[in-house]
Amino acid sequence: MKILIAEDEIALQRSIQVYLERDGNVCEVASDFNEAQEKVALYDYDIIILDINLETGSGLDVLRTIKKAQKKVGIVIISANSSLEDKLEGLDLGADDYITKPFHLAELNSRIKAVLRRGKFGGNDTIEFQEIRVDTRSRTAYVDDVAITLTRKEYDLLLFFISNKGRVLSKEIIAEHLWGDNSDLLDNFDFIYVHINNLRKKLKNAGARYIKTAYGSGYKFISE
Amino acid sequence: MAQQKTSRLLRKASINFLLMSAALLILTAAALFIYTRTLLDNEIEEELYSQVAFIEKNIQEGNQPKSIEPILSIKRISAERLTTVRDTLMYDPRQDEVELFKELSKSANTTNGVYEIKVRTLIIESEDIFVGIIVSFLSILAIAFLIVFFINKSRNERMWKPFFTSLDKLRTFSFDTKEPIVFESSNIQEFNDLNIGLNELVTKIRGDYNNLKQFTEDVSHEAQTPLAIMQAKIENIINQNGISDTQYEELNSIQKDIKRLTQLNKRLILLAKIDNDQFANAQFIDLESLIKERVVDFKDLSENTFSVEVKPNSKIKIDTYLAEILVNNLLSNAIKYSVPKSTIHIKASSLMIEVSNTGNATLKNPEKIFERFYKEGASKKATGLGLSIVNKICTYYKFKPSYRFRESEHLHQFRIDFSG
Numbered sequence: 229m230k231i232l233i234a235e236d237e238i239a240l241q242r243s244i245q246v247y248l249e250r251d252g253n254v255c256e257v258a259s260d261f262n263e264a265q266e267k268v269a270l271y272d273y274d275i276i277i278l279d280i281n282l283e284t285g286s287g288l289d290v291l292r293t294i295k296k297a298q299k300k301v302g303i304v305i306i307s308a309n310s311s312l313e314d315k316l317e318g319l320d321l322g323a324d325d326y327i328t329k330p331f332h333l334a335e336l337n338s339r340i341k342a343v344l345r346r347g348k349f350g351g352n353d354t355i356e357f358q359e360i361r362v363d364t365r366s367r368t369a370y371v372d373d374v375a376i377t378l379t380r381k382e383y384d385l386l387l388f389f390i391s392n393k394g395r396v397l398s399k400e401i402i403a404e405h406l407w408g409d410n411s412d413l414l415d416n417f418d419f420i421y422v423h424i425n426n427l428r429k430k431l432k433n434a435g436a437r438y439i440k441t442a443y444g445s446g447y448k449f450i451s452e
Numbered sequence: 453m454a455q456q457k458t459s460r461l462l463r464k465a466s467i468n469f470l471l472m473s474a475a476l477l478i479l480t481a482a483a484l485f486i487y488t489r490t491l492l493d494n495e496i497e498e499e500l501y502s503q504v505a506f507i508e509k510n511i512q513e514g515n516q517p518k519s520i521e522p523i524l525s526i527k528r529i530s531a532e533r534l535t536t537v538r539d540t541l542m543y544d545p546r547q548d549e550v551e552l553f554k555e556l557s558k559s560a561n562t563t564n565g566v567y568e569i570k571v572r573t574l575i576i577e578s579e580d581i582f583v584g585i586i587v588s589f590l591s592i593l594a595i596a597f598l599i600v601f602f603i604n605k606s607r608n609e610r611m612w613k614p615f616f617t618s619l620d621k622l623r624t625f626s627f628d629t630k631e632p633i634v635f636e637s638s639n640i641q642e643f644n645d646l647n648i649g650l651n652e653l654v655t656k657i658r659g660d661y662n663n664l665k666q667f668t669e670d671v672s673h674e675a676q677t678p679l680a681i682m683q684a685k686i687e688n689i690i691n692q693n694g695i696s697d698t699q700y701e702e703l704n705s706i707q708k709d710i711k712r713l714t715q716l717n718k719r720l721i722l723l724a725k726i727d728n729d730q731f732a733n734a735q736f737i738d739l740e741s742l743i744k745e746r747v748v749d750f751k752d753l754s755e756n757t758f759s760v761e762v763k764p765n766s767k768i769k770i771d772t773y774l775a776e777i778l779v780n781n782l783l784s785n786a787i788k789y790s791v792p793k794s795t796i797h798i799k800a801s802s803l804m805i806e807v808s809n810t811g812n813a814t815l816k817n818p819e820k821i822f823e824r825f826y827k828e829g830a831s832k833k834a835t836g837l838g839l840s841i842v843n844k845i846c847t848y849y850k851f852k853p854s855y856r857f858r859e860s861e862h863l864h865q866f867r868i869d870f871s872g
Contacts, residue, residue, distance in 0.1 A: 237677050243684035250691070308676040310721060311730065330680035330714055333687045381752065396690045398704050400711065412715055413753050413784050443700035446690075 229253045229344070230272070234264035234290060235279040235306065244277060247333040248340075250394075261285030268294050273301050275340050278323070280307040280314065288321060295322045302343035306331070332401050338391035357390050358438070358451055360431065371432055381406055382427045389439065389449035396442045397449075465608055466601070473597040481590055488585055496573055497537055500556035503571045508560040511567055521545075522553065525570045532559040532566055542572065551576060614638035618647055625654070627661045630729070669724035672717045679717070683710050712835070719837040722777065723824075726844045731771040734849075739766040739800045746779050747798070754787045756796050756809075763801040768870050774845050781838040782807040782866055788834060789864065797863075806867040814857045815864075821855050842868070 235241040258264035261284040280287040324343040399417035428436040442448040519525040522542040553572040635647035740762040790809035822843035825836040
């Protein structure tokens with residue numbers, strides 16, 4: 229995938245780039261408004277990660293430029309502003325998702341994958357991982373072409389794992405993905421373990437092995 | 453410090469006037485008493501002297517006037533005596549009792565010999581006149597004072613009216629309202645000066661207050677980006693190979709603190725946004741579906757059971773997002789502080805919502821429960837902002853939040869009355 233990261237905070241831009249390039253994506257960066265405008269005009273990307281508050285201009289204007297040129301590209305806005313109006317304005321202008329700083333890179337990654345899947349950019353709405361197949365339109369998972377029944381949370385969990393395969397996911401990151409801000413109600417994350425265990429059982433022999441513990445308390449979804 | 457005794461301005465003015473009037477009245481009465489008394493005494497003496505002069509002349513002319521007791525006694529004496537004036541008690545046959553008389557005794561050296569003439573007059577009569585004068589004078593004065601007092605009182609009330617109007621305005625004024633405070637102009641220079649002063653003060657404080665609110669929002673927003681950078685960097689480090697389990701735990705713990713800061717920030721921003729009036733989208737929300745939806749979410753996250761009693765068709769007018777936050781914060785507060793695995797009761801209608809959780813002890817400072825950063829108990833994870841956000845939303849919509857502890861059932865009850 230070819231991804232443009234339009235973010236004026238170089239450290240953040242760099243971190244996003246590092247995270248996404250590990251999946252084999254090609255990342256280009258734009259560090260200010262003009263550079264972003266120029267790059268979206270000149271090149272084609274699969275995904276543009278767009279900061280709204282670019283030092284020299286608004287990311288929303290970059291968004292307008294992209295839409296005017298009628299480019300087929302998925303756009304994920306990242307913003308320090310959590311206000312609903314900003315979010316709605318961004319989505320109205322044609323952004324595909326909106327994520328508020330600070331965010332987990334795993335979360336950003338899973339959002340990017342979701343945007344790519346939504347067919348309209350020629351993506352595929354099924355994801356496969358070894359013998360596991362997930363149809364994201366019907367929200368069903370198959371193991372060796374046999375449908376398995378997952379609860380909503382188990383389904384979300386599986387998708388999150390596959391989207392971030394090979395990455396270390398802490399219980400906190402998983403909890404936040406599944407329950408949002410309310411996840412801080414949890415005193416301990418034991419029942420993440422319960423969900424993961426249930427998912428393991430349902431994925432049967434092979435699938436169960438993919439969910440590995442990492443560093444004692446984290447998880448990693450990996451095939452070897 | 454001893455509490456200064458206060459009294460109302462107009463009352464105080466009235467009391468002062470009355471006290472001064474009374475003092476003046478007493479002083480005047482005393483002066484008048486002394487003056488009239490002297491005047492009367494002189495008058496009586498003069499009359500007595502003139503009577504003596506007549507009698508003396510009569511004797512001189514050879515007449516032999518008779519004594520008329522008790523008002524006149526004449527007797528021949530051997531030698532002249534000193535003239536004296538004195539008060540004396542005499543028997544008055546007309547009234548058949550002893551009365552007080554003023555007596556002038558004077559010796560008259562005539563060709564017919566030396567006589568002692570004593571004339572007397574009843575003091576009682578003069579006393580009556582005296583009392584009459586004093587009483588009528590004082591009554592006139594007292595009536596005059598009373599009239600002046602009431603005129604003065606109503607004039608004072610009118611004169612001070614702008615002052616009291618301004619005072620009422622200040623009392624009901626809140627920096628949270630957007631309307632400017634307008635003081636009535638008055639024809640009294642000092643009141644206008646006071647109003648101008650107050651206006652400047654209010655404008656200044658309002659400016660500072662708004663700056664502070666803006667500052668909170670700005671600071672919180674500015675903190676988001678560095679937090680994002682820290683979080684992203686740590687995530688990349690964790691995904692590099694070659695860190696130890698201990699290092700992972702440390703990094704994970706930093707992540708948790710970043711999350712805490714993030715939550716704190718989000719809540720501060722929310723508070724500032726409500727303050728800055730950024731939720732104008734009120735619409736009717738169905739409480740039943742909202743509460744059930746939230747409860748489903750929370751069931752996943754907690755071991756508590758939930759009992760929900762919502763009257764069907766309970767609707768309140770509120771911004772969708774704030775409604776969610778309101779229910780969310782009430783529920784998460786109940787979960788945080790409840791006895792593990794107990795039941796959380798939620799009751800709601802279009803008039804109120806009440807969330808109760810079990811708890812062992814009463815709060816130390818129940819009146820502070822809705823204050824910013826107030827935390828009770830040992831929950832380190834709490835930001836201390838959840839209920840203050842509830843309170844802020846209530847203030848914004850003029851809802852009335854309340855808390856009570858039901859001793860018998862060990863229940864902490866948080867209730868919000870929508871009618872205010």
